[in-house]
Amino acid sequence: MLTIGEFSRLTHLSVRTLRRYHEAGLLEPAAVDPATGYRRYTAEQIPTAQVVHRLRELDLPLADVRRVLLAPDPGARAALVADHLRRLEAQLDRTRAAVVSLRRLLRPSASPIDVELRVVAATTVAAVEDDVALDEVLGWYADATAELDAVVHEPAGPPGGSYDNALFETGRGHVVVHRPTAAPPRVGRVRPVTLPAVELAVTTHAGAHDDIDVTYGELGAWVVANALAVAGPVRETYLVGPRDTPDPAAWRTEIGWPVFRLAAG
Numbered sequence: 001m002l003t004i005g006e007f008s009r010l011t012h013l014s015v016r017t018l019r020r021y022h023e024a025g026l027l028e029p030a031a032v033d034p035a036t037g038y039r040r041y042t043a044e045q046i047p048t049a050q051v052v053h054r055l056r057e058l059d060l061p062l063a064d065v066r067r068v069l070l071a072p073d074p075g076a077r078a079a080l081v082a083d084h085l086r087r088l089e090a091q092l093d094r095t096r097a098a099v100v101s102l103r104r105l106l107r108p109s110a111s112p113i114d115v116e117l118r119v120v121a122a123t124t125v126a127a128v129e130d131d132v133a134l135d136e137v138l139g140w141y142a143d144a145t146a147e148l149d150a151v152v153h154e155p156a157g158p159p160g161g162s163y164d165n166a167l168f169e170t171g172r173g174h175v176v177v178h179r180p181t182a183a184p185p186r187v188g189r190v191r192p193v194t195l196p197a198v199e200l201a202v203t204t205h206a207g208a209h210d211d212i213d214v215t216y217g218e219l220g221a222w223v224v225a226n227a228l229a230v231a232g233p234v235r236e237t238y239l240v241g242p243r244d245t246p247d248p249a250a251w252r253t254e255i256g257w258p259v260f261r262l263a264a265g
Contacts, residue, residue, distance in 0.1 A: 001030065007041040011049040018049075024062050026052050026069065060084050097210035104211045113218040116202045118256070120195075125160075126152045126185060127178035127193035134171045137163075144177040144189070145243075151187045156180040160237040162195065165230075174233070200235065200256035201228060208248035212255075219255055232258035 008015050021027040022039065027049055029039035041049075048069070055065045064084065071077040128144035145159060157180040167173030176193060184192035201223050205215040223230060237254040245251070 001040040001042060004029070004039045004041065007045070007049070010043075010046055011053065013049055013053055021049075021052060024066070026062065026065055055081070058084060058088065100208075100210040101214055104214050113203055113215075113222055115219065115222045117259075118200045118202050120198050120200055120256075122194055122197040123180065124184060124192050124194045125178040125180050126190050127176050128189045128191075129174065129176040129193060130189075131172060132167070132175045134167055134173075137167070137175065140175065141177055147188055147190055148177065148179045151185045151190050152179045152181050154181060156182060158237055158239050159241075159243075160235060162233045162235050164233045176233075195235075198232065198235075198258045199260065201226075201259045202254055202256045204239070205253045205255055206249075207251055209251075209253070212253065215255060219257060223257060223259060228259040230257050231260045234258070 002010070004015050004018055007013075008018060011018075013021075018027065018039070022029060027045065030042045030045065031040040032038070033040070052065055052069070055068060056062075060068070060081075064080065068077050068080050071080060126148060128147055130140070130144075132140045141161065148159065159177065159179045161178070162174075162176040164173030164175065167175065176195075178193060178195070184190075186192065201219060203215065203219045203222075205212050220230075235256040235258070237256070239252040239254060241251050241253070
């Protein structure tokens with residue numbers, strides 16, 4: 001039997017941590033002296049202690065660590081760990097995106113944003129549309145785009161999307177993903193949809209979408225500075241994207257805000 005100090009040195013877990021794991025029911029000593037309260041461990045418990053240590057290094061909550069240790073078989077344990085790793089990867093993606101945006105915000109702009117006022121005629125396109133929650137937009141967009149790709153065999157231009165203001169203001173809004181084509185089909189969720197005529201303030205976002213919110217902000221500032229008001233859902237056109245190249249640096253997304261000019265005074 002090993003004292004708690006000896007077990008601590010063998011596992012690189014502090015005595016305080018071992019006591020906490022005992023209290024949490026994660027790693028109970030093989031024996032506890034009823035008179036002194038001294039904890040004793042066996043060499044066979046070392047691998048379990050190391051597993052707990054690694055799981056905690058991955059920020060797995062104590063309750064989930066307990067679930068992993070009590071899982072009935074290796075497959076169940078692997079599934080629990082895999083779920084946590086997916087959550088960590090999603091969190092890492094959010095952190096990277098925030099870092100990219102922050103670096104751009106803190107870097108002085110070398111030149112003013114390039115904006116074009118563009119009059120766009122009404123256009124009938126092949127589209128998939130629905131009311132979507134903001135945190136579900138990416139998955140919904142991927143599914144909708146796959147449906148469009150399956151039935152639009154001769155596209156007349158790059159794909160695009162129309163995003164209702166409520167999507168950003170309340171977290172849920174109407175989204176239309178579309179592809180221009182001479183004869184929009186009616187298959188599954190794909191329908192002909194007419195995008196209304198509009199005047200757009202257009203700029204192009206270069207690169208991945210990690211910092212596209214910064215481009216939105218710059219475009220919004222330009223709109224305000226030029227006495228324009230936003231009128232209607234924002235439009236995006238994916239000139240170059242993941243479907244065209246795996247290199248995010250080459251991606252180009254047009255952002256178009258429907259606008260109208262404010263009256264003087």
